[in-house]
Amino acid sequence: MAEIKTKNFSAASAQAMLDPKLRRALDRVASGFDVARQDRIEEVTPEVWEQWRQQARDIKIHTIEHLDYYLDLLHANVTAAGGHLHFAKDADQANEIVAHIVRTRNVKIATKSKSMVSEELDLNPVLEALGVDVYETDLGEYIIQLANETPSHLVAPALHKSKEDVAELFTEKLGIPYDEDIFHMAATARTVLRDKFMEADLGISGANFVVAETGTLVIITNEGNGRLCTSAPRIHIGITGMEKVIPSMQDLSTFLRLLPRSATGQRITSYVSMTTGPRRADDEDGPEEFHLILVDNGRSAMLADPALREALYCIRCGACLNICPVYQRIGGHAYGWVYPGPIGAVITPMLVGLKNAKELPQASSLCGACREVCPIKIDIPRMLLDLRKKTAESPDDSQRSAPESERMVARVYAWVMSRPSLVKFGHQTGRTLQGLLQFSPITPMTKDGRWYRKLPLPIVSKWTRGRDLPALPRKTFHELWEQGIADGPPTDATDSH
Ligand code: SF4
Structure with a gap:
Protein backbone atom coordinates (compact mmCIF):
# COMPACT_ATOMS: atom_id res chain seq x y z
CA MET A 1 0.00 0.00 0.00
CA ALA A 2 1.13 3.58 -0.65
CA GLU A 3 3.17 5.17 2.14
CA ILE A 4 0.94 6.82 4.72
CA LYS A 5 2.17 10.28 5.73
CA THR A 6 -1.11 11.57 7.12
CA LYS A 7 0.27 11.99 10.63
CA ASN A 8 2.42 14.80 9.31
CA PHE A 9 -0.60 16.80 8.11
CA SER A 10 -0.19 19.90 10.33
CA ALA A 11 3.49 20.42 9.56
CA ALA A 12 3.09 19.59 5.87
CA SER A 13 0.15 21.97 5.40
CA ALA A 14 1.93 24.79 7.27
CA GLN A 15 4.93 24.31 4.98
CA ALA A 16 2.76 24.16 1.86
CA MET A 17 1.14 27.50 2.67
CA LEU A 18 4.56 29.14 2.63
CA ASP A 19 5.44 27.83 -0.85
CA PRO A 20 4.94 30.67 -3.38
CA LYS A 21 5.20 28.35 -6.41
CA LEU A 22 2.47 26.13 -5.04
CA ARG A 23 0.33 29.20 -4.34
CA ARG A 24 0.54 30.27 -7.98
CA ALA A 25 -0.33 26.77 -9.19
CA LEU A 26 -3.30 26.52 -6.85
CA ASP A 27 -4.62 29.93 -7.86
CA ARG A 28 -5.21 28.43 -11.30
CA VAL A 29 -7.45 25.67 -9.88
CA ALA A 30 -10.37 27.92 -9.00
CA SER A 31 -9.92 30.28 -11.96
CA GLY A 32 -9.54 27.41 -14.44
CA PHE A 33 -11.45 24.25 -13.57
CA ASP A 34 -14.19 25.73 -11.46
CA VAL A 35 -15.04 28.61 -13.80
CA ALA A 36 -15.24 26.16 -16.72
CA ARG A 37 -17.46 23.87 -14.63
CA GLN A 38 -19.87 26.71 -13.89
CA ASP A 39 -19.97 27.72 -17.56
CA ARG A 40 -21.01 24.21 -18.56
CA ILE A 41 -23.78 24.20 -15.94
CA GLU A 42 -25.11 27.52 -17.20
CA GLU A 43 -25.12 26.09 -20.68
CA VAL A 44 -27.42 23.18 -19.84
CA THR A 45 -29.33 25.36 -17.31
CA PRO A 46 -29.12 24.83 -13.55
CA GLU A 47 -32.54 23.05 -13.55
CA VAL A 48 -31.38 20.35 -15.97
CA TRP A 49 -28.10 20.05 -14.09
CA GLU A 50 -30.02 19.40 -10.86
CA GLN A 51 -32.05 16.67 -12.57
CA TRP A 52 -28.87 14.96 -13.78
CA ARG A 53 -27.32 15.20 -10.31
CA GLN A 54 -30.36 13.64 -8.70
CA GLN A 55 -30.47 10.90 -11.34
CA ALA A 56 -26.80 10.07 -10.75
CA ARG A 57 -27.26 10.09 -6.99
CA ASP A 58 -30.25 7.75 -7.24
CA ILE A 59 -28.24 5.35 -9.40
CA LYS A 60 -25.39 5.36 -6.89
CA ILE A 61 -27.70 4.86 -3.91
CA HIS A 62 -29.40 1.94 -5.64
CA THR A 63 -26.13 0.32 -6.77
CA ILE A 64 -24.35 0.61 -3.45
CA GLU A 65 -27.44 -0.74 -1.62
CA HIS A 66 -27.39 -3.77 -3.96
CA LEU A 67 -23.65 -4.01 -4.48
CA ASP A 68 -23.50 -7.78 -3.96
CA TYR A 69 -26.04 -8.32 -6.74
CA TYR A 70 -24.25 -6.04 -9.22
CA LEU A 71 -20.84 -7.51 -8.44
CA ASP A 72 -22.23 -10.99 -9.18
CA LEU A 73 -23.76 -9.72 -12.41
CA LEU A 74 -20.48 -8.06 -13.39
CA HIS A 75 -18.59 -11.28 -12.65
CA ALA A 76 -20.95 -13.29 -14.85
CA ASN A 77 -20.68 -10.83 -17.76
CA VAL A 78 -16.91 -10.30 -17.63
CA THR A 79 -16.50 -14.09 -17.67
CA ALA A 80 -19.04 -14.51 -20.47
CA ALA A 81 -17.05 -12.01 -22.55
CA GLY A 82 -13.90 -14.12 -22.10
CA GLY A 83 -12.30 -12.00 -19.36
CA HIS A 84 -11.22 -12.77 -15.80
CA LEU A 85 -12.60 -10.97 -12.77
CA HIS A 86 -10.49 -11.01 -9.60
CA PHE A 87 -11.50 -9.71 -6.17
CA ALA A 88 -8.70 -8.41 -3.94
CA LYS A 89 -9.42 -7.84 -0.28
CA ASP A 90 -6.40 -5.56 0.22
CA ALA A 91 -3.42 -3.97 -1.51
CA ASP A 92 -1.14 -6.97 -0.97
CA GLN A 93 -3.63 -9.34 -2.56
CA ALA A 94 -4.20 -7.01 -5.54
CA ASN A 95 -0.45 -6.62 -6.09
CA GLU A 96 0.01 -10.39 -5.85
CA ILE A 97 -2.64 -10.97 -8.55
CA VAL A 98 -0.78 -8.57 -10.87
CA ALA A 99 2.57 -10.12 -9.94
CA HIS A 100 1.27 -13.62 -10.73
CA ILE A 101 0.12 -12.51 -14.20
CA VAL A 102 3.46 -10.77 -14.81
CA ARG A 103 5.51 -13.82 -13.77
CA THR A 104 3.49 -16.42 -15.63
CA ARG A 105 3.27 -14.39 -18.89
CA ASN A 106 6.89 -13.23 -18.88
CA VAL A 107 5.99 -9.52 -18.96
CA LYS A 108 8.94 -7.17 -19.53
CA ILE A 109 7.38 -3.79 -20.36
CA ALA A 110 4.15 -2.31 -18.99
CA THR A 111 2.35 0.90 -19.93
CA LYS A 112 -0.13 2.42 -17.53
CA SER A 113 -2.99 4.80 -18.03
CA LYS A 114 -4.07 6.88 -15.05
CA SER A 115 -5.27 4.83 -12.08
CA MET A 116 -5.68 6.27 -8.59
CA VAL A 117 -6.29 2.78 -7.22
CA SER A 118 -2.89 1.64 -8.50
CA GLU A 119 -1.44 4.62 -6.59
CA GLU A 120 -3.31 3.32 -3.55
CA LEU A 121 -1.68 -0.11 -4.05
CA ASP A 122 1.77 1.42 -4.76
CA LEU A 123 1.91 -0.96 -7.71
CA ASN A 124 4.86 0.50 -9.66
CA PRO A 125 7.58 -0.58 -7.17
CA VAL A 126 6.07 -4.09 -7.16
CA LEU A 127 6.35 -4.28 -10.95
CA GLU A 128 9.86 -2.83 -10.93
CA ALA A 129 10.96 -5.40 -8.36
CA LEU A 130 9.82 -8.07 -10.83
CA GLY A 131 12.08 -6.57 -13.50
CA VAL A 132 9.28 -4.85 -15.45
CA ASP A 133 9.89 -1.44 -17.04
CA VAL A 134 6.80 0.61 -16.17
CA TYR A 135 5.74 3.73 -18.08
CA GLU A 136 2.99 6.05 -16.92
CA THR A 137 1.39 7.38 -20.10
CA ASP A 138 -1.00 10.08 -18.89
CA LEU A 139 1.09 13.23 -19.37
CA GLY A 140 0.63 14.42 -15.79
CA GLU A 141 1.39 10.97 -14.39
CA TYR A 142 4.44 10.69 -16.69
CA ILE A 143 5.76 13.98 -15.29
CA ILE A 144 5.39 12.92 -11.69
CA GLN A 145 6.85 9.49 -12.42
CA LEU A 146 9.97 11.21 -13.82
CA ALA A 147 10.03 13.47 -10.75
CA ASN A 148 9.54 10.47 -8.43
CA GLU A 149 6.56 12.16 -6.80
CA THR A 150 2.91 11.33 -6.18
CA PRO A 151 -0.23 12.97 -7.70
CA SER A 152 -1.47 16.13 -6.01
CA HIS A 153 -4.93 16.24 -7.59
CA LEU A 154 -7.49 13.61 -8.64
CA VAL A 155 -7.64 14.65 -12.30
CA ALA A 156 -4.53 16.82 -12.69
CA PRO A 157 -1.76 14.85 -10.98
CA ALA A 158 1.05 17.30 -11.81
CA LEU A 159 -0.96 20.42 -11.00
CA HIS A 160 1.67 21.54 -8.49
CA LYS A 161 4.34 21.80 -11.20
CA SER A 162 4.96 24.87 -13.34
CA LYS A 163 6.01 24.64 -16.98
CA GLU A 164 9.50 25.74 -15.92
CA ASP A 165 9.65 22.83 -13.44
CA VAL A 166 8.66 20.40 -16.19
CA ALA A 167 11.18 21.86 -18.67
CA GLU A 168 13.96 21.41 -16.09
CA LEU A 169 12.77 17.88 -15.33
CA PHE A 170 12.75 16.88 -19.01
CA THR A 171 16.26 18.30 -19.45
CA GLU A 172 17.53 16.37 -16.44
CA LYS A 173 15.76 13.05 -17.05
CA LEU A 174 15.45 12.89 -20.83
CA GLY A 175 18.68 14.70 -21.71
CA ILE A 176 17.00 17.22 -24.04
CA PRO A 177 17.76 20.96 -24.27
CA TYR A 178 15.74 23.20 -21.93
CA ASP A 179 12.50 24.23 -23.67
CA GLU A 180 9.49 25.50 -21.74
CA ASP A 181 7.14 25.56 -24.71
CA ILE A 182 4.21 23.37 -23.59
CA PHE A 183 3.51 21.98 -27.07
CA HIS A 184 7.15 21.01 -27.52
CA MET A 185 7.20 19.29 -24.14
CA ALA A 186 3.99 17.39 -24.87
CA ALA A 187 5.45 16.32 -28.23
CA THR A 188 8.60 15.05 -26.51
CA ALA A 189 6.57 12.95 -24.08
CA ARG A 190 4.51 11.64 -26.97
CA THR A 191 7.59 10.58 -28.93
CA VAL A 192 9.07 8.76 -25.94
CA LEU A 193 5.82 7.02 -25.05
CA ARG A 194 4.72 6.09 -28.56
CA ASP A 195 7.48 3.45 -28.80
CA LYS A 196 6.63 2.09 -25.36
CA PHE A 197 2.99 1.54 -26.33
CA MET A 198 4.19 -0.60 -29.23
CA GLU A 199 6.76 -2.53 -27.18
CA ALA A 200 4.64 -3.18 -24.07
CA ASP A 201 3.42 -6.68 -23.17
CA LEU A 202 1.06 -5.41 -20.55
CA GLY A 203 -1.31 -2.43 -20.39
CA ILE A 204 -2.66 -1.40 -17.00
CA SER A 205 -5.60 0.95 -16.66
CA GLY A 206 -7.93 2.20 -14.00
CA ALA A 207 -11.66 2.44 -14.63
CA ASN A 208 -14.01 5.37 -14.34
CA PHE A 209 -16.92 2.95 -14.39
CA VAL A 210 -17.55 -0.76 -14.88
CA VAL A 211 -20.92 -1.69 -16.34
CA ALA A 212 -22.47 -4.77 -14.74
CA GLU A 213 -24.99 -5.65 -17.47
CA THR A 214 -22.24 -6.00 -20.12
CA GLY A 215 -19.02 -6.52 -18.13
CA THR A 216 -17.56 -3.39 -19.73
CA LEU A 217 -14.68 -1.31 -18.37
CA VAL A 218 -15.00 2.41 -19.20
CA ILE A 219 -12.19 4.96 -19.11
CA ILE A 220 -12.39 8.58 -20.14
CA THR A 221 -9.24 10.47 -21.10
CA ASN A 222 -8.14 13.50 -23.10
CA GLU A 223 -4.89 12.16 -24.50
CA GLY A 224 -5.87 8.84 -26.07
CA ASN A 225 -3.26 7.09 -23.95
CA GLY A 226 -5.93 5.00 -22.24
CA ARG A 227 -7.06 3.56 -25.54
CA LEU A 228 -3.49 2.64 -26.53
CA CYS A 229 -2.82 1.05 -23.12
CA THR A 230 -5.92 -1.08 -23.31
CA SER A 231 -5.65 -2.17 -26.93
CA ALA A 232 -2.00 -2.37 -28.05
CA PRO A 233 -0.36 -4.76 -25.50
CA ARG A 234 -1.22 -8.48 -25.49
CA ILE A 235 -2.52 -8.33 -21.89
CA HIS A 236 -4.81 -5.72 -20.33
CA ILE A 237 -5.33 -5.48 -16.57
CA GLY A 238 -7.95 -3.03 -15.31
CA ILE A 239 -7.66 -2.16 -11.61
CA THR A 240 -10.35 -0.29 -9.76
CA GLY A 241 -12.35 -0.03 -6.55
CA MET A 242 -15.41 -2.21 -6.20
CA GLU A 243 -17.63 0.87 -5.83
CA LYS A 244 -17.06 1.78 -9.51
CA VAL A 245 -19.68 -0.70 -10.71
CA ILE A 246 -22.87 0.75 -12.24
CA PRO A 247 -25.85 -1.26 -13.44
CA SER A 248 -26.28 -0.40 -17.13
CA MET A 249 -25.13 1.44 -20.25
CA GLN A 250 -28.10 3.75 -19.85
CA ASP A 251 -26.84 4.71 -16.39
CA LEU A 252 -23.41 5.31 -17.92
CA SER A 253 -24.89 8.03 -20.14
CA THR A 254 -25.91 10.00 -17.01
CA PHE A 255 -22.40 9.86 -15.59
CA LEU A 256 -20.80 10.74 -18.92
CA ARG A 257 -22.75 14.00 -18.83
CA LEU A 258 -21.72 14.83 -15.29
CA LEU A 259 -18.11 13.71 -14.97
CA PRO A 260 -16.31 15.74 -17.68
CA ARG A 261 -18.33 18.87 -16.92
CA SER A 262 -17.53 18.61 -13.20
CA ALA A 263 -13.89 17.62 -13.64
CA THR A 264 -12.52 19.85 -16.38
CA GLY A 265 -15.52 21.85 -17.58
CA GLN A 266 -15.72 19.88 -20.84
CA ARG A 267 -18.96 18.75 -22.46
CA ILE A 268 -17.30 15.40 -23.07
CA THR A 269 -13.72 14.18 -22.89
CA SER A 270 -11.81 13.55 -26.10
CA TYR A 271 -11.82 9.78 -25.64
CA VAL A 272 -14.40 7.50 -24.06
CA SER A 273 -12.97 3.97 -24.29
CA MET A 274 -14.98 0.86 -23.49
CA THR A 275 -13.43 -2.59 -23.18
CA THR A 276 -15.52 -5.73 -22.96
CA GLY A 277 -13.32 -8.81 -22.63
CA PRO A 278 -10.29 -9.64 -24.82
CA ARG A 279 -10.24 -9.38 -28.63
CA ARG A 280 -12.61 -11.61 -30.59
CA ALA A 281 -11.49 -13.72 -33.55
CA ASP A 282 -12.72 -11.09 -36.02
CA ASP A 283 -11.37 -8.03 -34.12
CA GLU A 284 -8.51 -6.16 -35.78
CA ASP A 285 -6.77 -5.41 -32.50
CA GLY A 286 -7.18 -5.65 -28.76
CA PRO A 287 -5.54 -7.70 -26.00
CA GLU A 288 -5.41 -11.48 -25.97
CA GLU A 289 -6.17 -11.49 -22.25
CA PHE A 290 -8.38 -9.21 -20.19
CA HIS A 291 -8.29 -9.12 -16.38
CA LEU A 292 -10.34 -6.90 -14.12
CA ILE A 293 -9.20 -6.58 -10.50
CA LEU A 294 -11.78 -5.15 -8.11
CA VAL A 295 -10.16 -3.88 -4.95
CA ASP A 296 -11.77 -3.71 -1.52
CA ASN A 297 -8.89 -2.40 0.63
CA GLY A 298 -11.18 -0.93 3.32
CA ARG A 299 -14.23 -0.19 1.16
CA SER A 300 -16.29 -2.92 2.86
CA ALA A 301 -15.87 -1.06 6.14
CA MET A 302 -17.23 2.08 4.46
CA LEU A 303 -20.11 0.08 3.06
CA ALA A 304 -20.91 -1.30 6.51
CA ASP A 305 -21.04 2.18 8.07
CA PRO A 306 -24.37 3.87 7.21
CA ALA A 307 -22.92 7.28 8.12
CA LEU A 308 -19.97 6.99 5.72
CA ARG A 309 -21.32 4.75 2.96
CA GLU A 310 -22.11 7.83 0.90
CA ALA A 311 -18.40 8.35 0.24
CA LEU A 312 -18.58 5.32 -2.07
CA TYR A 313 -20.74 7.35 -4.49
CA CYS A 314 -17.71 9.46 -5.47
CA ILE A 315 -16.78 9.48 -9.16
CA ARG A 316 -13.41 11.24 -8.52
CA CYS A 317 -14.19 14.33 -10.58
CA GLY A 318 -12.13 16.60 -8.30
CA ALA A 319 -14.73 19.42 -8.24
CA CYS A 320 -14.75 19.43 -4.44
CA LEU A 321 -10.97 19.94 -4.41
CA ASN A 322 -11.16 22.86 -6.83
CA ILE A 323 -13.65 24.76 -4.70
CA CYS A 324 -12.26 23.89 -1.26
CA PRO A 325 -10.65 26.84 0.58
CA VAL A 326 -8.35 24.42 2.42
CA TYR A 327 -7.18 22.54 -0.70
CA GLN A 328 -6.70 25.87 -2.48
CA ARG A 329 -4.16 26.86 0.17
CA ILE A 330 -2.31 23.64 0.90
CA GLY A 331 -2.60 21.58 -2.32
CA GLY A 332 -2.74 17.81 -2.40
CA HIS A 333 0.53 16.48 -0.99
CA ALA A 334 -0.05 17.86 2.51
CA TYR A 335 -2.94 15.41 2.97
CA GLY A 336 -0.30 12.68 3.11
CA TRP A 337 -1.97 9.95 1.08
CA VAL A 338 -3.47 9.20 -2.32
CA TYR A 339 -6.81 11.05 -2.09
CA PRO A 340 -6.57 14.76 -1.24
CA GLY A 341 -9.17 17.46 -0.65
CA PRO A 342 -12.52 17.22 1.10
CA ILE A 343 -13.42 13.76 -0.21
CA GLY A 344 -9.90 12.58 0.65
CA ALA A 345 -10.43 13.82 4.22
CA VAL A 346 -13.33 11.36 4.43
CA ILE A 347 -11.97 8.42 2.42
CA THR A 348 -8.40 8.40 3.73
CA PRO A 349 -9.27 7.87 7.43
CA MET A 350 -11.56 5.02 6.36
CA LEU A 351 -8.91 3.35 4.20
CA VAL A 352 -5.79 3.89 6.30
CA GLY A 353 -7.45 3.93 9.74
CA LEU A 354 -8.82 6.87 11.69
CA LYS A 355 -5.95 6.50 14.16
CA ASN A 356 -3.49 7.33 11.37
CA ALA A 357 -5.45 10.22 9.84
CA LYS A 358 -7.38 11.81 12.69
CA GLU A 359 -6.32 15.34 11.70
CA LEU A 360 -7.82 15.13 8.19
CA PRO A 361 -11.50 15.50 9.19
CA GLN A 362 -10.46 18.70 10.99
CA ALA A 363 -9.05 20.13 7.74
CA SER A 364 -12.29 21.82 6.76
CA SER A 365 -14.12 25.02 7.57
CA LEU A 366 -17.38 23.08 6.95
CA CYS A 367 -18.44 25.84 4.56
CA GLY A 368 -20.36 23.30 2.48
CA ALA A 369 -18.97 24.36 -0.92
CA CYS A 370 -17.88 20.75 -1.63
CA ARG A 371 -21.45 19.52 -1.18
CA GLU A 372 -22.77 22.28 -3.45
CA VAL A 373 -20.46 21.43 -6.36
CA CYS A 374 -20.48 17.65 -6.04
CA PRO A 375 -22.25 16.14 -9.06
CA ILE A 376 -23.52 13.30 -6.86
CA LYS A 377 -24.59 15.66 -4.05
CA ILE A 378 -22.37 13.84 -1.56
CA ASP A 379 -22.75 15.38 1.88
CA ILE A 380 -19.05 15.65 2.70
CA PRO A 381 -19.43 18.12 5.63
CA ARG A 382 -21.84 15.73 7.39
CA MET A 383 -19.35 12.88 7.05
CA LEU A 384 -16.48 15.06 8.27
CA LEU A 385 -18.54 15.89 11.36
CA ASP A 386 -19.25 12.21 11.86
CA LEU A 387 -15.55 11.40 11.70
CA ARG A 388 -14.80 14.20 14.15
CA LYS A 389 -17.41 12.73 16.49
CA LYS A 390 -15.83 9.30 16.15
CA THR A 391 -12.39 10.67 17.05
CA ALA A 392 -13.75 12.70 19.96
CA GLU A 393 -15.63 9.72 21.39
CA SER A 394 -12.95 7.12 20.80
CA PRO A 395 -12.06 5.20 23.97
CA ASP A 396 -8.52 4.97 22.60
CA ASP A 397 -6.77 8.23 23.53
CA SER A 398 -4.36 7.94 20.57
CA GLN A 399 -7.32 8.03 18.17
CA ARG A 400 -8.71 11.28 19.48
CA SER A 401 -7.95 14.38 17.49
CA ALA A 402 -8.12 16.76 20.46
CA PRO A 403 -5.43 16.33 23.12
CA GLU A 404 -6.49 15.95 26.77
CA SER A 405 -5.51 19.59 27.50
CA GLU A 406 -7.89 20.84 24.80
CA ARG A 407 -10.75 18.72 26.08
CA MET A 408 -10.03 20.00 29.58
CA VAL A 409 -10.36 23.59 28.28
CA ALA A 410 -13.68 22.65 26.65
CA ARG A 411 -14.95 21.20 29.95
CA VAL A 412 -13.93 24.32 31.87
CA TYR A 413 -15.58 26.48 29.20
CA ALA A 414 -18.82 24.49 29.48
CA TRP A 415 -18.70 24.73 33.29
CA VAL A 416 -18.23 28.53 33.21
CA MET A 417 -20.82 29.15 30.48
CA SER A 418 -23.49 27.33 32.46
CA ARG A 419 -23.02 29.80 35.38
S1 SF4 B 1 -16.91 13.92 -3.69
FE1 SF4 B 1 -18.15 14.64 -5.39
S2 SF4 B 1 -17.08 16.50 -6.08
FE2 SF4 B 1 -15.61 15.37 -4.81
S3 SF4 B 1 -14.45 14.12 -6.26
FE3 SF4 B 1 -16.16 12.85 -5.52
S4 SF4 B 1 -17.80 13.15 -7.01
FE4 SF4 B 1 -16.33 14.80 -7.34
Missing part, protein backbone atom coordinates in the same frame (compact mmCIF):
# COMPACT_ATOMS: atom_id res chain seq x y z
CA PRO A 420 -24.37 33.27 34.45
CA SER A 421 -22.75 35.06 37.40
CA LEU A 422 -19.31 33.77 36.38
CA VAL A 423 -19.91 34.79 32.76
CA LYS A 424 -20.87 38.28 33.94
CA PHE A 425 -17.76 38.49 36.11
CA GLY A 426 -15.57 37.27 33.22
CA HIS A 427 -17.06 39.82 30.88
CA GLN A 428 -16.47 42.70 33.30
CA THR A 429 -12.88 41.56 33.88
CA GLY A 430 -12.32 41.17 30.14
CA ARG A 431 -13.63 44.63 29.43
CA THR A 432 -11.33 46.11 32.08
CA LEU A 433 -8.31 44.31 30.61
CA GLN A 434 -9.34 45.31 27.13
CA GLY A 435 -9.52 48.93 28.23
CA LEU A 436 -5.98 48.70 29.63
CA LEU A 437 -4.62 46.94 26.52
CA GLN A 438 -6.20 49.53 24.29
CA PHE A 439 -3.76 52.13 25.60
CA SER A 440 -0.76 49.83 25.31
CA PRO A 441 1.52 50.70 22.36
CA ILE A 442 2.02 47.00 21.57
CA THR A 443 -1.62 45.99 21.10
CA PRO A 444 -3.29 48.35 18.64
CA MET A 445 -6.80 47.65 17.44
CA THR A 446 -8.09 47.79 13.89
CA LYS A 447 -10.69 50.37 12.89
CA ASP A 448 -13.59 47.94 13.16
CA GLY A 449 -12.72 47.12 16.74
CA ARG A 450 -10.90 43.84 16.04
CA TRP A 451 -7.51 43.03 17.48
CA TYR A 452 -4.58 42.81 15.17
CA ARG A 453 -3.82 39.18 14.33
CA LYS A 454 -0.59 38.82 16.29
CA LEU A 455 -1.63 39.93 19.74
CA PRO A 456 1.66 39.67 21.65
CA LEU A 457 0.33 37.87 24.68
CA PRO A 458 1.29 34.35 25.70
CA ILE A 459 -1.25 31.65 24.64
CA VAL A 460 -3.58 34.29 23.13
CA SER A 461 -1.02 35.11 20.43
CA LYS A 462 -1.06 31.41 19.39
CA TRP A 463 -4.84 31.55 19.10
CA THR A 464 -4.86 34.83 17.16
CA ARG A 465 -2.17 33.72 14.69
CA GLY A 466 -4.87 32.30 12.46
CA ARG A 467 -7.97 34.04 13.79
CA ASP A 468 -9.33 37.48 14.63
CA LEU A 469 -10.07 38.17 18.25
CA PRO A 470 -13.12 40.42 18.26
CA ALA A 471 -13.24 43.18 20.84
CA LEU A 472 -15.74 42.54 23.61
CA PRO A 473 -18.97 44.52 23.20
CA ARG A 474 -19.45 47.37 25.60
CA LYS A 475 -22.65 45.86 26.96
CA THR A 476 -23.52 42.24 27.65
CA PHE A 477 -26.67 40.61 26.33
CA HIS A 478 -28.13 40.73 29.85
CA GLU A 479 -27.53 44.46 30.10
CA LEU A 480 -29.10 45.06 26.69
CA TRP A 481 -32.05 42.91 27.63
CA GLU A 482 -32.57 44.85 30.83
CA GLN A 483 -32.53 48.04 28.77
CA GLY A 484 -35.30 46.68 26.57
CA ILE A 485 -33.58 45.14 23.53
CA ALA A 486 -36.81 43.23 22.98
CA ASP A 487 -38.43 46.54 21.98
CA GLY A 488 -36.10 47.12 19.04
CA PRO A 489 -32.60 46.56 17.61
CA PRO A 490 -29.64 48.24 19.33
CA THR A 491 -28.54 51.49 17.77
CA ASP A 492 -24.83 51.00 18.51
CA ALA A 493 -23.28 48.56 15.99
CA THR A 494 -20.64 47.46 18.47
CA ASP A 495 -23.33 46.37 20.88
CA SER A 496 -24.81 43.99 18.37
CA HIS A 497 -21.77 41.64 18.37
